[in-house]
Amino acid sequence: MILPINSIPISEIKEPFLKKNSISLQLLRLEQTDQFISGNKWFKLLYNLEKFKKEHYTVLLTFGGAYSNHIHATAEACHRFNIPAIGIIRGEKPEKLNQTLTQALERNMQLYFVSRNDYRQKQHPEFIKQLITKLINKNYITQQDKIYVLPEGGSNELAIKGCALIPKLITSQYHYLCCAIGSGGTFGGLIHGVEDNNTKLLGFSALKGADQLENSIIQLIKEVNVTNTTPSWQINHDYHFGGFAKTKPELFHFINVFYQNHKIKLDVIYTGKMMYGLYQLIKNDYFPKNTNIVAIHTGGLQGNHEFEKKGFLKWQ
Numbered sequence: 001m002i003l004p005i006n007s008i009p010i011s012e013i014k015e016p017f018l019k020k021n022s023i024s025l026q027l028l029r030l031e032q033t034d035q036f037i038s039g040n041k042w043f044k045l046l047y048n049l050e051k052f053k054k055e056h057y058t059v060l061l062t063f064g065g066a067y068s069n070h071i072h073a074t075a076e077a078c079h080r081f082n083i084p085a086i087g088i089i090r091g092e093k094p095e096k097l098n099q100t101l102t103q104a105l106e107r108n109m110q111l112y113f114v115s116r117n118d119y120r121q122k123q124h125p126e127f128i129k130q131l132i133t134k135l136i137n138k139n140y141i142t143q144q145d146k147i148y149v150l151p152e153g154g155s156n157e158l159a160i161k162g163c164a165l166i167p168k169l170i171t172s173q174y175h176y177l178c179c180a181i182g183s184g185g186t187f188g189g190l191i192h193g194v195e196d197n198n199t200k201l202l203g204f205s206a207l208k209g210a211d212q213l214e215n216s217i218i219q220l221i222k223e224v225n226v227t228n229t230t231p232s233w234q235i236n237h238d239y240h241f242g243g244f245a246k247t248k249p250e251l252f253h254f255i256n257v258f259y260q261n262h263k264i265k266l267d268v269i270y271t272g273k274m275m276y277g278l279y280q281l282i283k284n285d286y287f288p289k290n291t292n293i294v295a296i297h298t299g300g301l302q303g304n305h306e307f308e309k310k311g312f313l314k315w316q
């Protein structure tokens with residue numbers, strides 16, 4: 001399984017206010033990794049899929065919401081590598097499937113819908129055991145299957161190891177590395193992968209009221225035994241725009257103007273909010289002069305579909 005990492009570009013972002021504040025801003029274009037397995041999801045999946053193959057599992061089981069970038073990427077990756085996959089989807093089955101779920105089905109991922117209440121128990125071993133019994137009874141899988149359970153968002157120890165590869169793609173010197181955060185697996189990987197202890201990591205939470213996020217990241221990086229001194233890191237909780245997948249007109253406006261100026265598409269759920277927040281912080285002199293910042297474009301563009309359809313995003 002080979003990552004197409006040689007082809008990942010890094011773009012210098014030029015803006016008058018950056019020049020005025022003597023800030024250099026570069027964007028690592030992980031959204032260019034692959035049309036379908038884009039952004040951070042490739043790195044989160046890489047070692048998990050390798051383990052699946054090496055240890056002769058027969059079915060991959062994972063979890064996500066109806067618009068999940070993780071479901072989208074996992075369906076495509078499993079399809080390419082001939083891995084039978086089941087997506088456990090949060091909420092009742094809708095009358096008409098959205099694009100994310102339609103594409104997952106087209107890639108032979110089997111979908112199984114569970115109520116929001118049940119879905120909350122997705123990490124409990126007992127719940128997973130019962131779920132597997134149901135899947136056997138409904139002929140999704142058989143008694144003989146060896147099932148690889150990948151948690152929601154794909155964030156586990158192997159995902160952290162995969163995401164630790166991301167900083168190695170950046171060859172220039174920088175002071176700050178910025179990334180959008182959902183479950184925290186990617187950010188945990190960056191903490192693990194950054195080698196220069198003077199580098200600071202700044203994450204932007206896409207969730208509202210994620211007061212456990214710091215703790216779960218500490219938990220995640222403990223699992224991978226980070227023995228070297230870790231770089232300092234911090235999470236900004238001010239730019240979730242009302243919560244996960246919530247939007248505001250100024251966010252669409254920002255993404256549209258960013259596209260006009262740089263011809264780079266951002267996604268609404270993660271990278272748009274991160275870049276909006278980063279621009280605000282720079283304008284408010286959060287960073288000292290002559291700071292070099294690298295921000296990571298983690299992909300997620302498939303999730304823009306609904307907003308493009310409604311005309312909120314304009315790529316022209």
Ligand SMILES: *Cc1c(COP(=O)(O)O)cnc(C)c1O
Nearest residue numbers: 069182183184185186298299300
């Ligand atoms: C999934 C995702 C994230 C968040 O990754 P986590 O490891 O869950 O924190 C960030 N950006 C994009 C575009 C994503 O799809």
